Amino acid sequence: MQVLNVGGWARESQLSLEILESLRELNHRFLDLVGSSAGDWHATQGPGWPGDLSRQLASLSAAERKAIAGCPFALFDLRFHDDGYWRARLQSAGQWAVCDATAGDQKTLEFVRLALFFAWHVAATASLAARFLTGMNEMTVAAFRSITIDCIPALAMTESVHLTARWSDRAAYWAALTGAASRSNTAVLRRIQMSGLQLAAAMQLPRAP
Numbered sequence: 001m002q003v004l005n006v007g008g009w010a011r012e013s014q015l016s017l018e019i020l021e022s023l024r025e026l027n028h029r030f031l032d033l034v035g036s037s038a039g040d041w042h043a044t045q046g047p048g049w050p051g052d053l054s055r056q057l058a059s060l061s062a063a064e065r066k067a068i069a070g071c072p073f074a075l076f077d078l079r080f081h082d083d084g085y086w087r088a089r090l091q092s093a094g095q096w097a098v099c100d101a102t103a104g105d106q107k108t109l110e111f112v113r114l115a116l117f118f119a120w121h122v123a124a125t126a127s128l129a130a131r132f133l134t135g136m137n138e139m140t141v142a143a144f145r146s147i148t149i150d151c152i153p154a155l156a157m158t159e160s161v162h163l164t165a166r167w168s169d170r171a172a173y174w175a176a177l178t179g180a181a182s183r184s185n186t187a188v189l190r191r192i193q194m195s196g197l198q199l200a201a202a203m204q205l206p207r208a209p
Contacts, residue, residue, distance in 0.1 A: 019122060020072060023133060026118055027069035029111055030076040031057055034165070035065055053165055056178040064181040071193045073133055073200050076115060077166040078159055080135045089155075090143040112163055113156035120144050120152060132200045135166060167199055 035057035057065060069075070079085050122130040123144035130141050147155075167173055173196070180189035 016126075019126065019129065019133075022118060023072070023074060024070050026111075026115060027071060027075045028066050029114070031065040031069055032062070033107055033111055034058075035060060052171065053168070053174050053178075056174070060178060060181055064184075067186070067189060068177050068181045068193075071196055073166070073196055074115075074135070075166055076111075077135065077162075077164050077168070078112065078115060078119070079162045080119065080140060081137070083137050083139045086136075086140045087143050089159075090147055090151075108160050108163060109156060112160040113153060115163075116156055116159065117149070117152050120147065120149070132197070135200065167196075170199070173199070 034054050060068075074080075119130070119134050119136070122133055123136065123141045127138075127141045127145065130136050130144075131138065136144070165174065173192070176192045177189070180192055
């Protein structure tokens with residue numbers, strides 16, 4: 001299956017090619033991580049993880065997962081939408097002890113470390129883009145901007161348990177993504193990926209009281 005042109009996304013979204021290419025690589029790592037761990041991922045990640053998605057991704061080829069990865073937004077989530085959680089968590093940056101660390105497999109921990117570095121980098125260099133790329137709100141972006149790179153390794157040790165799929169409650173969206181990839185339908189896959197931008201924008205709208 002033909003992989004979507006990341007340079008095309010850069011022209012359409014006005015994001016830098018380097019940011020979008022790094023995001024594509026992270027998305028690809030995430031999809032491969034979930035697809036290669038379908039037998040035990042749901043059990044280790046808890047009730048918030050969509051078990052059907054693990055099986056759907058496992059059924060795809062590496063090329064098909066790579067095609068899905070070419071989105072101009074993160075397909076993974078680390079509670080980035082939860083402003084209260086991250087403000088409280090990052091206020092104590094640099095004060096975590098070894099006992100704060102949570103258990104997790106090495107591949108997941110490595111991915112979370114990279115994902116948090118990416119989130120920190122875009123928050124520090126492209127704060128508006130960070131909101132759409134990761135789902136952060138303005139306060140969460142500011143909280144990430146307040147920490148330094150030295151905080152990332154320890155932070156990854158505690159946050160890997162929160163790794164899940166972005167919009168994990170939108171089973172229809174993920175079924176559409178995986179379905180288009182499995183049928184090698186590049187045009188349909190691109191339209192579905194574009195509709196994800198609408199989801200990202202909708203999440204940034206003020207919530208009704």
